[in-house]
Every structure is written in structure tokens, then in C-alpha cells.
Amino acid sequence: xxxxxxxNAENVHASEAIVRGMVPAGGLYLPDRxxxxxxxxxxxxxxxxxxxxxxxxxxxxxxxxxxxxIAACVEAAYTPENFARDEIAPLIKLEEDLxxxxxxxxxxAAFKDMALQILPHFLVTALKKVKLDKxxxxxxATSGDTGKAAxxxxxxxxxxxxxxxxxxxxxxxxxxxxxxxxxxNNTHVIAVEGNFDDCQRAVKEVFADHAYGExxxxxxxxxxxxxxxxxxxxxxxxxxxxxxxxxxxxxxxxSFGDQIDFVVPTGNFGNILAGWYAREMxxxxxxxxxxxNENSVLTDFFHTGVYDANRPFVKTxxxxxxxxxxxxxxxxxxxxxxxxxxxxxxxxxxxxxxxVFKVDDATKANMDAVIRSGSANDQETLEAIAxxxxxxxxxxxxxxxxxxxxxxxxxxxxxxxxxxxANPFKFVGAVYEALExxxxxxxxxxxxxxxxxKTTNTPVHRALSALFLQGSRPTQSITTEEIQDTITAILTExxxx
Ligand SMILES: *Cc1c(COP(=O)(O)O)cnc(C)c1O
Numbered sequence: 377x378x379x380x381x382x383x384n385a386e387n388v389h390a391s392e393a394i395v396r397g398m399v400p401a402g403g404l405y406l407p408d409r410x411x412x413x414x415x416x417x418x419x420x421x422x423x424x425x426x427x428x429x430x431x432x433x434x435x436x437x438x439x440x441x442x443x444x445x446i447a448a449c450v451e452a453a454y455t456p457e458n459f460a461r462d463e464i465a466p467l468i469k470l471e472e473d474l475x476x477x478x479x480x481x482x483x484x485a486a487f488k489d490m491a492l493q494i495l496p497h498f499l500v501t502a503l504k505k506v507k508l509d510k511x512x513x514x515x516x517a518t519s520g521d522t523g524k525a526a527x528x529x530x531x532x533x534x535x536x537x538x539x540x541x542x543x544x545x546x547x548x549x550x551x552x553x554x555x556x557x558x559x560x561n562n563t564h565v566i567a568v569e570g571n572f573d574d575c576q577r578a579v580k581e582v583f584a585d586h587a588y589g590e591x592x593x594x595x596x597x598x599x600x601x602x603x604x605x606x607x608x609x610x611x612x613x614x615x616x617x618x619x620x621x622x623x624x625x626x627x628x629x630x631s632f633g634d635q636i637d638f639v640v641p642t643g644n645f646g647n648i649l650a651g652w653y654a655r656e657m658x659x660x661x662x663x664x665x666x667x668x669n670e671n672s673v674l675t676d677f678f679h680t681g682v683y684d685a686n687r688p689f690v691k692t693x694x695x696x697x698x699x700x701x702x703x704x705x706x707x708x709x710x711x712x713x714x715x716x717x718x719x720x721x722x723x724x725x726x727x728x729x730x731x732v733f734k735v736d737d738a739t740k741a742n743m744d745a746v747i748r749s750g751s752a753n754d755q756e757t758l759e760a761i762a763x764x765x766x767x768x769x770x771x772x773x774x775x776x777x778x779x780x781x782x783x784x785x786x787x788x789x790x791x792x793x794x795x796x797x798a799n800p801f802k803f804v805g806a807v808y809e810a811l812e813x814x815x816x817x818x819x820x821x822x823x824x825x826x827x828x829x830k831t832t833n834t835p836v837h838r839a840l841s842a843l844f845l846q847g848s849r850p851t852q853s854i855t856t857e858e859i860q861d862t863i864t865a866i867l868t869e870x871x872x873x
Contacts, residue, residue: 377439378405378607381710382724383717389440391502394495394608395512397601398583402724403717405607406707411436413658419632421618422625426464427454429622430494430615436657437611438498445501453494453612458483460838465490465616467623468796470768473788476776476796477620484554485799485839486696487647488525491604491612495526496533498608499600503535510598513867514538515583517576517603519643520547521696521798523565524554526602531560538602539564539866543575544853547695549821550802553843556851564866567853571689573700576603578856588860597867604646605703613650614657620793621659630791635662637748639783639794641775642666642674643697645704647795652708652746662790665748667782669694672751674702679749681740683723686731693754693806694774696798701727709735712742752781758810760784761800765811771800771834773807799837801825 377387382403388396393405421429430450431443438446454464459481468476482489503512514536516526523540530538540555544567547555555565568575582588583599592599604610617638624630638661640648648664655661668675669692677683685700692698710720713735726733735743752760760777764770772780776796783792800807804824808817811832818824822844829836854862 377408379408380405381706381717382721384721389505390438390607391440391505394498394502394606395506395508395598395600397599397603397606400586402584403721404605404704404707406710407437407607410653410656415633415658418618418658422622422632424622425462426615426619427451429618430454430612433615433618434611440505441501449494449497449501452497458493459489463619463623465619467620467627467793468770469629470764470770473791474783475620475624475791475793476770476772477616477793478796479616480773480796480799480802480837482525483528483839484521484524485802485837486521486525487795487797488521489528490616491609491646492522492525492529492602494529494612495602495606495608496529496536500533500535502608508598510593510596511870512536512600513592513597513863514600514602515579515863516540516601517572517579518542518547518555519572519696519698520551521802522603523547524551524558527555527558527560527563527565530602531558531563533562537562537564537597537867537870539566539863541566541568541575541579541859543567543572544569546571546575546691546698548803548805550804550825550840550843551695552851554839557843565851566862567851568859569853569855571691572698573689574856576701576703578859579603582860582863585860592867595867595871603703604644610646610650610653610704610707613647614653617651617654617661618659624791624793633660634790635660636791636793637661637663637665637786639665639667639779639792641694641697641779641795641797642668643699643702645674645702645708647797649704649708652711655746663748664746665750665779665782665786667779668749668751669697669757669778670751670753671698671700673700674705675749675751678743678747681737682732682734683727684732685727692774693757693803694778696775697778708743709739713739748786750782750785752778754806756781758806761807761810765832771807771828771832772796773798773800774803777810799840800834801828801836801840804828
């Protein structure tokens with residue numbers, strides 16, 4: 377069953393947790409206990425492919441889904457066509473004991489596809505179970521990648537509308553073009569004035585507004601979330617930690633039981649939390665390394681125990697990690713403080729009110745046993761791109777490069793896997809700058825892509841080459857205060873159609 381991080385909800389089945397997205401009274405759903413796998417059980421799966429690993433892991437968490445339903449979701453999402461690779465998430469060796477796990481072979485070239493290709497299938501299955509006869513309205517606040525990945529995942533999914541809000545000027549040209557060129561009869565994309573945190577806060581307020589929720593309910597709509605606060609987003613990410621370990625085993629890079637570290641470029645703390653679940657289930661992971669960009673609120677938190685969001689929001693070259701309020705941390709804190717929901721509610725209230733909270737020593741010690749952390753500024757990020765290109769002729773994107781920079785500060789004691797969260801061409805401006813700082817460069821990101829592909833002899837991801845063929849839709853920009861009215865207007869128009 378699924379419980380709330382704030383002890384303020386009745387227990388629900390997986391389908392209900394997925395349909396709701398978050399706990400109605402505030403708080404996040406998480407499973408009441410974590411499946412414990414024996415080493416033998418894990419080793420027995422060493423030769424399974426990605427799809428089989430996914431079915432196996434999901435079967436422990438989707439308590440009210442049948443095996444057939446789980447299989448149908450997995451087989452619809454993780455097809456070799458959708459991910460263009462049999463491994464789905466291939467592991468690339470850069471150096472002795474240093475690997476990158478490419479999580480960006482999905483349809484939008486970002487790691488968000490790993491979860492968002494399957495979430496709509498989870499949701500549609502769950503809806504049938506809870507017998508909710510409403511059109512689901514997915515609201516997303518995005519710093520760039522989630523938006524496009526969610527739009528692609530939900531595009532034309534029966535019984536759903538998806539509305540994506542992104543900070544105007546806060547995403548890259550390629551990201552914006554990707555979102556604005558989405559097809560489908562149920563997709564809506566809106567630019568909002570302000571930064572990502574403003575955008576995310578405003579969308580959360582819509583969810584928290586009960587009167588508004590009831591009004592929509594009466595009109596036949598139910599709000600839901602595809603942000604990484606939805607358990608259905610987090611769960612799929614556990615799989616690739618297992619898949620990476622199995623690839624190392626099959627390639628004889630490790631023996632079963634050997635510990636490895638994962639380095640995770642982190643923003644909302646979803647990816648790394650999934651790694652923690654894998655570790656807790658019994659996968660031999662030693663440390664999870666949280667890598668931050670200059671918005672290093674998480675790294676500072678892990679060093680000091682003080683979460684302090686009172687600092688300037690920095691726009692960096694790794695914009696998907698430009699976040700000061702990290703939503704999934706709440707789940708992790710709950711797991712680290714002995715499941716004290718009241719304390720979580722107090723910390724979250726302090727964060728909302730004062731922008732800061734401090735955890736107690738016991739919680740800090742629990743975190744220290746699993747988490748390492750480090751950060752990279754933009755210059756260090758670009759240097760990592762240049763140095764890996766020089767040594768391994770491999771192109772890193774800026775987010776993965778933050779992880780690589782953090783690796784450079786770690787002792788090499790066990791094999792290290794860096795989660796690679798985006799295809800390099802998606803953040804082409806910065807990657808080009810890293811490799812060719814002195815060149816005069818074309819203004820347009822699309823031209824840069826062509827150029828960088830030529831000079832590095834690296835093929836362009838199919839999601840990005842497609843952009844060259846599409847025109848963009850006109851965009852409107854609204855204030856955060858206008859979000860609710862905008863949603864109403866979109867849904868009214870849908871009803872009248
Ligand atoms: C979303 C994203 C991240 C951050 O992942 P979290 O799960 O939010 O920590 C890192 N890199 C890229 C490219 C992303 O799109």
C-alpha cells in the first residue's frame with residue numbers, strides 16, 4: 377500500500393497513488409515497505425533484458441496491477457523502436473572503471489523518456505481500476521526536458537489532456553522548439569513569466585486549491601501530475617539501475633556482489649531517489665553521488681544538514697538542474713528520519729515560510745551513510761566536456777558533464793557509473809562552446825547541431841534531426857497568476873469541441 381510522507385492520508389493502492397499524483401492534503405505517496413531481494417534472486421536476473429527486468433521490478437510495487445497489465449505497459453513503452461537500442465539504456469565505457477549510462481535514447485533525447493514513455497500506460501490502466509469516469513488533465517511544470525517527454529508520452533492518449541508550463545526564456549532554443557512542435561489533439565504548451573521555481577510553485581498551488589479541483593470535477597475533469605512527484609514517474613527509474621549492473625556483469629567488468637557507485641546529475645531528486653530504492657532492494661550500490669550545478673542547494677545540504685533555498689537562482693548551462701526546491705527530497709527525508717511525517721510537515725512548512733530548514737543529527741547520519749555529493753560551475757562543466765572529448769572522443773551533454781566533473785574529485789575505489797541524462801546535441805550551444813571556444817559560431821542552435829555533428833563525426837539524435845523539418849507554433853506568455861484561468865480556458869474549449 378502507499379502512504380503519505382506527511383502521515384495525512386489513508387493508505388491507497390498503487391493505482392490510486394498514480395491517478396492522484398500527490399496526496400490531496402499535501403505530501404507525497406510512497407510504498408509502505410520496500411521489497412527485499414536476496415543476492416540469489418538478483419543474480420538470477422543477470423541475463424534478462426530490459427523489458428523483463430522492468431516487469432519483475434514493477435510486480436513488487438504495482439500491488440493492484442495484474443501481471444498481464446504490467447506486461448502490456450512495459451511492452452508498449454520499452455520497444456526497441458521507441459528507444460532505438462536493444463539495451464534501451466546502453467552502458468558506455470569511457471575509461472577503466474568509469475562508465476556512462478545513456479538514458480537518452482527515447483523519442484525526445486532526454487532521460488525523462490525512461491519514465492514518461494510508460495507513465496501514460498500506468499495511468500490509463502490505473503484509471504480503469506479506480507473506475508474514475510473523468511478526463512484526466514495532466515499539469516506539468518517543466519525546466520525543459522520533462523515538458524517534451526510528457527507531451528510525447530501523453531500525445532493522443534485517449535481520455536487525457538496535457539498542459540505544460542515552462543519558464544519563458546528559461547529553456548534552450550532546442551527544448552522550446554521541441555515542445556512547440558508537438559503534435560496531437562490533446563497537447564497544450566504555455567510559457568510563463570518567471571523562473572522554473574516560480575512556475576513549479578504556481579502549478580503546485582493549482583493542485584492544492586480544493587475549490588478549483590471540485591469545480592473541475594463537476595465539469596468532468598480530474599487534475600493529475602506527470603512531474604516527478606508522481607510515484608508512477610519514480611518507479612520506472614529503478615529499473616535502469618538494475619539494468620546497468622547487469623550489463624557490467626554480462627561484460628565481465630564486475631563479479632556478482634561487487635559494489636559500484638552511481639553519480640547522478642540531480643535536480644528534483646527523482647533519478648537519484650530511484651537509485652536509492654534499487655540499493656535498498658539489495659542491488660550492490662555503495663554510494664549514490666548527488667551532482668549539482670551552481671544551484672548547489674542539495675550539495676550544500678548533504679554537507680551541512682541545512683537546506684537553504686535563500687540564494688540567487690542561477691541560470692546555468694545545465695538548465696534541467698536549475699532548481700532550488702527539490703520536490704522528491706521530501707520522500708528521501710521521510711525515509712531517512714524514521715518515517716516521522718509530522719517532522720516532514722514541519723520541515724516543509726519551514727521551507728515554504730523561511731526558505732530554510734535543518735535536519736537533526738540522526739537523519740544527517742543516515743544520509744551520510746549513502747550519499748556523497750559535489751557540484752560543478754559552468755566553467756568546470758565545459759572543461760569536463762572538452763577533457764572527455766579529448767581523452768575518449770565521446771561527447772557529453774552539460775548535465776552529464778556536471779557528473780563527470782564531480783567524479784574527478786572522487787577517489788577511484790569501485791567502478792563508477794555516471795547517469796547520462798541528455799543527448800549532447802540537445803544542449804548544443806554549450807557543448808560547441810566547450811569544444812570550439814575561439815570559433816565564430818552560428819547564431820541558431822539548429823545550425824550549430826549540423827556543424828558539431830560534422831566536426832565531431834557524431835550522428836544527431838533522431839528527435840533533434842526531425843526539428844529541422846518542422847515549423848514552430850506561435851507561443852503565448854502568461855504570468856503565474858494567470859495559470860488557473862488559462863487551464864480553465866483550455867478545458868472549456870475542449871468541452872465545446
Ligand atoms: C530532469 C533532468 C535532470 C534532473 O533529474 P531529477 O530526477 O529531477 O533529479 C538532470 N538532467 C537532465 C538532462 C534532466 O532532464
